[in-house]
Amino acid sequence: MYIQQLYTGCLSEAAYYIESDGQAAIIDPMRDTHAYTQLASDRKAEIKYIFETHFHADFISGHLDLQKATGAPIIYGPETKADFAVEVASDHQLFPLGKCMIEVLHTPGHTLESACYLLRDEHDKPYALFTGDTLFVGDVGRPDLAQKGAELTKEDLAGMLYDSLQSKIVTLPDDVLVYPAHGAGSSCGKNLGPTTYSTIGEQIQTNYALRAENKTAFIKAVTTDLPEPPSYFPINAAINKKGYIGLDDVLEKALQPLSPTTFRDTIQTEDVWVIDTRDNQVFTQGFVPGSVFIGLNGRFAEWAGSLIPFDKKLLLITDPGMENEAMTRLARVGFDKMIGYLEGGFEAWQNAGLPVDMIIDVESDELAMDLPFDEHLLVLDVRKESEFDQGHVAEAINIPLPELLNPIRVAAIEDTDNIYMHCQSGYRSVIGASILKKQGFHNLRNIVGGWKAIEQEPKIPVAVTVTEEALKQQEAAAKEDDTTNTEQALQNK
Known part of the structure; x- marks a missing residue:
């Protein structure tokens, strides 16, 4: 029995290759499938299933x-x-699968069709x-990403997820390995840990959701x-x-020089x-x-998926030799209108004498010097x-990056503002500055090092936002203090 996790860092996504006695299964493959067919070829195995x-x-x-390349069936829950x-x-x-078995466990909650796959070893023992x-x-998994427009609410799906976990997952032996589809950085959860695998026992002990x-x-x-x-x-x-x-x-259509x-x-x-797609400082x-x-x-x-329209044709500028990498990554999230x-x-553009734009980079100390004197500084x-x-x-002012494409949010910026981003x-x-430049804002500067540099500059005044939740916590703490003080006073009498 052989298991290999194939992890794609920029999407925090894990696919899996499982093999036993010359037969292989792929779980949650990415769109660029060469890695799986090459691995099977190297190991002289046949891909039998796509789960x-x-x-x-x-x-x-x-x-x-992958089905087109291998003829293997696509299996869902x-x-x-x-x-x-x-x-x-x-x-x-x-x-x-060879000398092993893969058991389907229907676990609705994240989506209705969600399923987990339990690998049983040669002795029928749950292994992973x-x-x-x-x-x-x-x-x-988040219970709010499915069923848009349907009658089911995120609370309904969360309830299903609880039942799935309690009836199918936590009942497994503690030493069963846990191999999820995502690691830290993924937007498919809100609290993913830094490692990409675990065990059932460890998750029962440490996972906040399983400890409810x-x-x-x-x-x-x-x-x-x-x-x-x-x-x-x-x-x-x-x-x-x-x-x-x-x-x-x-x-084939995209890689046109x-x-x-x-x-x-x-x-x-x-x-x-x-x-x-070049480095931001370049x-x-x-x-x-x-x-x-x-x-x-x-x-x-x-x-790219969050900011670029899917219905527009795309042209790319990359460091020479990185064209295929960039196009493949875009295809992974559904872009198929790349034309060259x-x-x-x-460098070729510059050498041709064609127009060039730029963004002014400034250090945090320059912001500190400009803040007291520029009444138009934003x-x-x-x-x-x-x-x-x-x-x-x-x-x-706070306009989260994806909202810079929203005309209503951008309307908060005046033509006379000197923008420090x-x-x-x-x-x-830098993404945000380029988006504003595309929309016609040119009086802007990019603060090198961002907030990490700004908070180290003592001459820049900073603040925190007191949220409604924070106020509630403060009120609760104050009431607790009042109760403690009253109890202490009564004890002292």
Whole structure:
């Protein structure tokens, strides 16, 4: 028996290769399937099954391309309804794999069709559980990503999830390995731990959701403080359910080298978005006017899916040799309208004498010097609201990065404002600056190092947001103090 986790860091996604006696199964494959077929070939094994734990919302699965390459059936859990041929397994159905067995455990809650796959070893002993988005290390799957527009609420789905965990998961032996579909950084949960595997026993002891006293407490715990999911999640879930164009076909159209003049003419004559994937510190020094920065060195695919329209044609600017990598990552989250890239990269554009734009980078000490004297200075913080609440520049405005595309939010910025932008460390603010530049805002500066640098500058006034929840906690603490003081006074009499 052999298990290999294939982890994709920029999406925090884990696929799995399981093999026994020359037969292999793939669980939750990514859209670029070469790694799985190559691994099977290297190990002289045949891919017999393709198992999907649910319709993924955060990436495009490789089930269709992998089936085309191997002929293996695509297997989903009970209650699955897809627009292509799948094998819908029944609860507790067994699938032989060499000398082992894979048992389907229907675990609705994250979605209705969610299933976990229990690997039983040669002695029929439960060995490992592939949990998809039902159970993570330190967390459980969100109950608010499915059933949009349906009668089921997130509380209804959380209740189902509780029943699934209690009846199918925590009853397994403590030493059963837990292999989830995601690790830290994924938006599919709110509290994912730093490791990508665990055991049932460890999760029972440490996972906040599994430690809930009862169903009511569980529902409250998993539905409270859920962050807003990326906007592309419903799009990806629909694509995974309906089917998609093969990755090879997408890349064949996408990997078209365009000379600087052809690249320029395409921008001028077609409705396209230009994505620049270089390092943020390089991008600010010079870029093609109107292009949007999303660097490959960050959570590239997730930010692209959250910010870039899926119905627009895309042109890419990359470091030479990174074109295929960038296009593949975009395809992983459902982009299939890529039509070419700048041959020779940005240097070729410069050498052709074509127009160049730039973003002014400033250090935090320059912000400190300018704040007292510039009455039009506006500090724009593009971090999440929760990050902003924990500490920010006094009188700064907070427009989280995805909302910079919302005209209503951007209306808060005046034409006369001198905009100083920042995020936590510098990646998101450059994305934000490029988006504002594309919308016609040019009087802006990017604060190098972001909030991490700002909070180290003693001359910059900072503040925290006192939220309604914080006020409630303060009131509760005050009442507790009053009660303690009263009790102490009575004891002293």
